[in-house]
Amino acid sequence: MRVLWRFNQRINQWRAMRAITEALRVAYPFLLVMALLDFFGQGWLTKTGFFYQIYHVKQWLPAVDLWQQLIQAISIVINGLVAVMVAFTTGHYLARTYQSDALAVGMTSALAFLTLNVNYLALGDPNRNSATGPSQFLEGNLGPQGIFLAIVVGLAVGWGASHLMKVLGRWWLAHRQTPLSWTGRIAIPLSLILLVTVSVGYALSWLNTGGLNTLVYLSFQALNTNLGHHGLRILAVTAMSNGLWWLGLIGPIDVAGNSSVTSLQNLAYAVQHGSGWGAPHPITLHTLGDAYANFGGAGMTLALLIAIGIGSHQARYRRVAGQTLLPNLVNLNEATLLGLPVLFNPILLIPFVIAPAVNIAVAWTAISWKLVPPIVYPVPRTTPGPLVAFLGTGGDWRALALSLLCLVLSVLIYLPFVRLLNLEGGADHAA
Numbered sequence: 001m002r003v004l005w006r007f008n009q010r011i012n013q014w015r016a017m018r019a020i021t022e023a024l025r026v027a028y029p030f031l032l033v034m035a036l037l038d039f040f041g042q043g044w045l046t047k048t049g050f051f052y053q054i055y056h057v058k059q060w061l062p063a064v065d066l067w068q069q070l071i072q073a074i075s076i077v078i079n080g081l082v083a084v085m086v087a088f089t090t091g092h093y094l095a096r097t098y099q100s101d102a103l104a105v106g107m108t109s110a111l112a113f114l115t116l117n118v119n120y121l122a123l124g125d126p127n128r129n130s131a132t133g134p135s136q137f138l139e140g141n142l143g144p145q146g147i148f149l150a151i152v153v154g155l156a157v158g159w160g161a162s163h164l165m166k167v168l169g170r171w172w173l174a175h176r177q178t179p180l181s182w183t184g185r186i187a188i189p190l191s192l193i194l195l196v197t198v199s200v201g202y203a204l205s206w207l208n209t210g211g212l213n214t215l216v217y218l219s220f221q222a223l224n225t226n227l228g229h230h231g232l233r234i235l236a237v238t239a240m241s242n243g244l245w246w247l248g249l250i251g252p253i254d255v256a257g258n259s260s261v262t263s264l265q266n267l268a269y270a271v272q273h274g275s276g277w278g279a280p281h282p283i284t285l286h287t288l289g290d291a292y293a294n295f296g297g298a299g300m301t302l303a304l305l306i307a308i309g310i311g312s313h314q315a316r317y318r319r320v321a322g323q324t325l326l327p328n329l330v331n332l333n334e335a336t337l338l339g340l341p342v343l344f345n346p347i348l349l350i351p352f353v354i355a356p357a358v359n360i361a362v363a364w365t366a367i368s369w370k371l372v373p374p375i376v377y378p379v380p381r382t383t384p385g386p387l388v389a390f391l392g393t394g395g396d397w398r399a400l401a402l403s404l405l406c407l408v409l410s411v412l413i414y415l416p417f418v419r420l421l422n423l424e425g426g427a428d429h430a431a
Contacts, residue, residue: 004346015094018093019093023154024344025341027086028339030081031082031144032324034335039330039332039382041071042330045067050380051382079144080143082142083143083150084114088106088110089154090155091153092106094162098158100161105158108161108190109153109157109158112197113153113197115201117141120202123136141214144334145250147338148247153197161193230283231364234284235288239357243353246299246353248343263284263378276396286375288360290388291399291403292359294388295403295410299342300352300355300407301333303355304414307414308321310418311418329384358410362405371398372396372398373399379391385407389403
């Protein structure tokens with residue numbers, strides 16, 4: 001723990017890490033609003049939502065569809081700008097540390113990120129300006145899914161533009177004997193950087209239709225193909241997925257298996273026999289990861305919030321835990337990842353990866369020894385994590401007991417690392 005703390009203190013002094021932390025801090029309030037809206041929109045107002053089905057919302061709330069559309073509209077706006085804000089803030093903060101034109105560098109970072117996510121294949125489409133035509137941007141890359149690329153672009157442009165402005169200013173003064181105007185000092189680096197990013201984005205459009213971000217995601221999604229019933233492979237892929245989430249690669253490996261072929265075969269067996277006992281595929285990513293290792297979202301963040309409530313003395317960590325509790329209950333944890341932050345936090349990386357892995361190992365053992373049946377029935381995506389296995393097995397109390405055991409184990413795993421963060425004292429880094 002002492003070694004980990006010293007390592008954490010060392011990297012927190014890095015200029016790039018301070019820029020990343022600042023960017024996550026600025027983006028957190030926006031993601032929090034989006035997460036709270038999604039909690040109500042997806043959980044209460046959508047027909048497939050958990051609370052919608054449990055409380056029969058349509059029967060007592062008038063104009064449910066209208067409320068759902070209004071919330072969805074706000075969520076789409078915020079979601080479509082999160083990564084752009086991260087790119088801007090990262091470049092802006094880094095430029096400030098170099099005593100450069102921070103606002104201009106931040107705007108350049110945001111524009112550079114957008115040029116990498118232009119839908120270049122749609123530029124020659126005659127329908128691109130119509131309501132039914134393709135979007136001019138790869139919109140899926142502009143939300144939380146694009147945070148990693150936004151940070152990379154912000155750091156690269158923040159460093160490159162700041163130094164380019166200084167070099168250009170000195171060169172101009174040495175050869176022209178008059179200072180370069182502010183407009184020229186901004187316009188020339190901006191033009192060069194956008195030329196590079198447009199060239200890169202256009203070249204990547206020939207490789208795939210989703211840009212650089214999607215290219216990275218596709219390379220990792222290949223790992224999720226045909227996992228089968230191999231428990232060790234499921235454990236390894238889940239651990240890798242959580243590690244990628246920690247880097248800001250939100251969901252490159254799809255750990256949801258509700259609609260996979262094996263899940264459908266298990267469901268068909270349960271319908272035929274009236275029980276999940278003896279299902280043909282008891283060990284799958286769905287029966288292990290979805291059921292027991294994903295409470296609150298990737299990394300068992302629901303357990304992290306409980307551990308903060310028990311062992312943290314940091315007022316702001318406790319505040320973020322309280323603010324994000326409702327979204328975490330329905331497995332929406334992006335706001336938590338940015339608010340504490342969990343992303344790029346070396347202290348929280350270890351439990352973020354280990355807690356789900358331990359739960360998968362425990363569930364794998366319990367199902368293999370036939371102590372609990374595998375989950376076979378589909379449950380809504382917004383089902384509170386500890387209830388997924390209970391409802392997915394048709395209400396088996398042993399599955400609920402195992403879920404609570406996994407939650408307790410995860411809290412115990414997180415607690416030492418949460419207490420280690422108390423050494424920050426007054427230097428509270430939470431949002």
